[in-house]
Amino acid sequence: MKLLRYGPPGQEKPGMLDASGTIRDLSGIVPDLAGEALSADGLSKLAGIDPATLPAVPGNPRLGPPVTGMKNxxxxxxxxxxxxxxxxxxxxxxxxxxxxxxxxxxxxxxxxxxxxxxxxxxxxxxxxxxxxxxxxxxxxxxxxxxxxxxxxxxxxxxxxxxxxxxxxxxxxxxxxxxxxxxxxxxxxxxxxxxxxxxxxxxxxxxxxxxxxxxxxxxxxxxxxxxxxxxxxxxxxxxxxxxxxxxxxxxxxxxxxxxxxxxxxxxxxxxxxxxxxxxxxxxx
CATH class of the missing domain: 3.90.850.10 (Fumarylacetoacetase-like, C-terminal domain)
Structure with missing residues (x-):
């Protein structure tokens, strides 16, 4: 999977890149790409989602850092x-x-x-x-x-x-x-x-x-x-x-x-x- 965060600085939403290069909105699935979402279980759950079932993100939004909540x-x-x-x-x-x-x-x-x-x-x-x-x-x-x-x-x-x-x-x-x-x-x-x-x-x-x-x-x-x-x-x-x-x-x-x-x-x-x-x- 290719996971990303998109939107203005400080207001990024989680997303997934599908096989065609379209960004799909993950905000209805996880609040952000942080914490438990990055664990083996969390990533396994995301991998089980059909990207086509997620809303497509229009345009060419800014990309933020792909993860958040880090300490180091x-x-x-x-x-x-x-x-x-x-x-x-x-x-x-x-x-x-x-x-x-x-x-x-x-x-x-x-x-x-x-x-x-x-x-x-x-x-x-x-x-x-x-x-x-x-x-x-x-x-x-x-x-x-x-x-x-x-x-x-x-x-x-x-x-x-x-x-x-x-x-x-x-x-x-x-x-x-x-x-x-x-x-x-x-x-x-x-x-x-x-x-x-x-x-x-x-x-x-x-x-x-x-x-x-x-x-x-x-x-x-x-x-x-x-x-x-x-x-x-x-x-x-x-x-x-x-x-x-x-x-x-x-x-x-x-x-x-x-x-x-x-x-x-x-x-x-x-x-x-x-x-x-x-x-x-x-x-």
Missing amino acids: LICIGLNYADHAAETGAPVPKEPIVFLKSLGALSGPNDDVIIPKGSVKSDWEVELCIIIGSRAKCVTEEQALDHVAGYAVGNDVSEREWQIERGGAWDKGKGCDTFGPVGPWLVTKDEVPDPQNLSMFLDVDGKRMQDGSTRTMIFGVKTIVSYVSGMITLHPGDVIFTGTPPGVGLGQKPSPVFLKAGQTMKLGIEGLGEQTQRTVAYEG
Whole structure:
């Protein structure tokens, strides 16, 4: 299944994408894509519905993040061997874990705001894990039992704030709109091997990232197990799993960063695509 949320920010309704690409309204079935709706039983009930029996949603509505009610936006840093190489960083011996502010979460095609004073805003196409049920200290063998599915994410990052301003990475990662997720949650039964998905990101039509989840250092099972040993995972929690090479920071002969007025387009095999316009902060 492809599950989504549509409508104005803060007023999204749950929906399902049918085989023809039409959005079907789920609001008469579940109040939202959160909590119990994301559990194995909840997803099984949704899978048993004939989409043709649901109201079709007219037009081309805005898409919000495909899930809500999360407690954590978690990120794994330097999790692709080829990306670590382009940044000159050593391959991590354990997953590097940091957090994005929940305020960073945004819809897949919403504008990305370049923060006031930013000079090194950057892009990162990433596979996102969507948690479906509470996970605490789970083994790798148990990990996928707690996963609802996967989505495309863009871990937008301000590199000067992340690297040069002292402290943790979080300050360059959690800015408003720096966490687009979607367009939909693809349930795990439709993604038999999350470690073999091609992925890309273009800036103004130029291919910048062209990679695959095959080069992830720590796979989905390891990440969920590892993080759950430190942070209790809850339904709707999102884990950004790292990015392949081609980020602005790694461009040769010199880095390239985002400016207002540009367009990012990114996608992952089987999970859909996002398009964001960059805009200057006004305030």
